[in-house]
């Protein structure tokens with residue numbers, strides 16, 4: 316069953332002399348509980364697509380729909396709640412003047428209702444951290460710990476879809492693997508869908524059911540992750556795969 320769908324999505328930014336066409340007619344869909352990967356070189360439009368989906372920016376043209384209902388740029392609270400974004404730099408996504416627990420509580424209350432309580436024990440356990448760390452300020456935590464709490468904050472809202480933009484690229488390889496494993500377990504356990512942006516096909520291959528490859532604002536290839544990696548149809552995808560294999 317399709318939960319989220321985009322049709323003919325275009326995004327134009329004003330440039331110095333000419334307009335920048337960041338997205339040139341992108342179609343995509345996300346099925347119930349599915350993890351979709353988006354790959355592509357720098358500047359191919361991956362983050363732009365995620366921003367349109369998250370409602371951070373309006374599309375220039377095209378439509379998005381959630382459960383078959385059109386998603387306008389100005390969204391209802393339930394629509395915000397349905398999709399939660401996790402960013403590359405988690406530490407910056409928390410207010411430096413609030414403890415992690417305070418930040419998470421505020422997010423949950425604004426999206427789920429004033430009376431909502433946050434279960435610090437359960438949430439920290441979900442991301443394998445001690446609940447005491449939740450009473451700290453972001454600057455008192457490591458990047459990996461902040462990233463885990465960013466995942467906890469997103470999940471505390473009980474979204475249907477997680478939107479992740481290069482969320483492990485600031486971490487070392489072993490923390491990267493742990494965070495990816497964590498996201499995968501949480502999504503499977505709660506039947507939460509995810510759209511996972513990464514320029515690294517290796518990251519996507521251990522996480523995603525399906526992958527979409529972007530270039531110059533368009534989708535050039537998509538399909539089952541195994542098929543795209545083993546038998547890419549486009550030279551561009553083949554080069555992406557080869558560049559990963561070299562590393």
Ligand SMILES: Nc1ncnc2c1ncn2[C@@H]1O[C@H](COP(=O)(O)OP(=O)(O)OP(=O)(O)O)[C@@H](O)[C@H]1O
Pocket residue numbers: 328329335336337355356357358359360361362363364514
């Ligand atoms: N706010 C903006 N104003 C003008 N141009 C923008 C803006 N945001 C993105 N762009 C341009 O749109 C294109 C796509 O950018 P986008 O950030 O989506 O790429 P990306 O695939 O996420 O790249 P990366 O892997 O480096 O994060 C780029 O050419 C970028 O310079």
Ligand SMILES: [Mg+2]
Pocket residue numbers: 361362363480
């Ligand atoms: Mg990006």
